[in-house]
Amino acid sequence: MDTSVLCNLLGVPGKSQDREKVLAELKQKRQARDCDLLLPVTAVIETGNHIAQLADGYHRRVYAEKFADTLRMVVDGKAPWALNEVEWNAAHLNALVEGGSTGASLVDHAANKVGCGDLNILIERDRYLARTSGIEATVWTLDHGLAAHT
Known part of the structure; x- marks a missing residue:
């Protein structure tokens, strides 16, 4: 999945105009169990940048906390996707x-x-x-x- 999907899943202001569609598609993918979802390093970095660039400081904090919680879920194996462990070399x-x-x-x-x-x-x-x-x-x-x- 890419940054556009992750931003919609998190509901990042200005980057989540397709949120309902993405949530429905995630539900369908999870129910079908016909694919594994991987979280690319790029999506993590770009999503973090989008959150850091939010104009409203309250929203920056709220979405940064939501993002951090989501990343912790990935680390703990509780997210519906896994980290794509890529070697930067x-x-x-x-x-x-x-x-x-x-x-x-x-x-x-x-x-x-x-x-x-x-x-x-x-x-x-x-x-x-x-x-x-x-x-x-x-x-x-x-x-x-x-x-x-x-």
């Missing part, structure tokens, strides 16, 4: 620069207004697929640009 950074399986480099993506965060989510997916076998992985996103690569 030279291989990961090289894959990011090369654009992974997208067929376009980081430079090309940036020139086409695809951010490094979106590209990194795709690289995390690629690396997850490389270390697992016999599975399919897509990115749950509301971002049309990112969805074009999933």
Whole structure:
């Protein structure tokens, strides 16, 4: 799942206009039990940034607490998704620069207004697929640009 989904699940002001749809889709995914949900590192960082940029200090605190509680649930294995444990090393950074399986480099993506965060989510997916076998992985996103690569 990407940042757009996590922000909607948390109800982050200005970033959760599709909250009801996302909650319904999460409920459906959990009931179907036909997929595992992974939380990419990028979604954690970007969501934290969105919360920190909220104009209202009260909302910053409320949503930061909600976010921290959600991350604790992930650590404790109580969230409906697991952390995607990715190794940040030279291989990961090289894959990011090369654009992974997208067929376009980081430079090309940036020139086409695809951010490094979106590209990194795709690289995390690629690396997850490389270390697992016999599975399919897509990115749950509301971002049309990112969805074009999933």
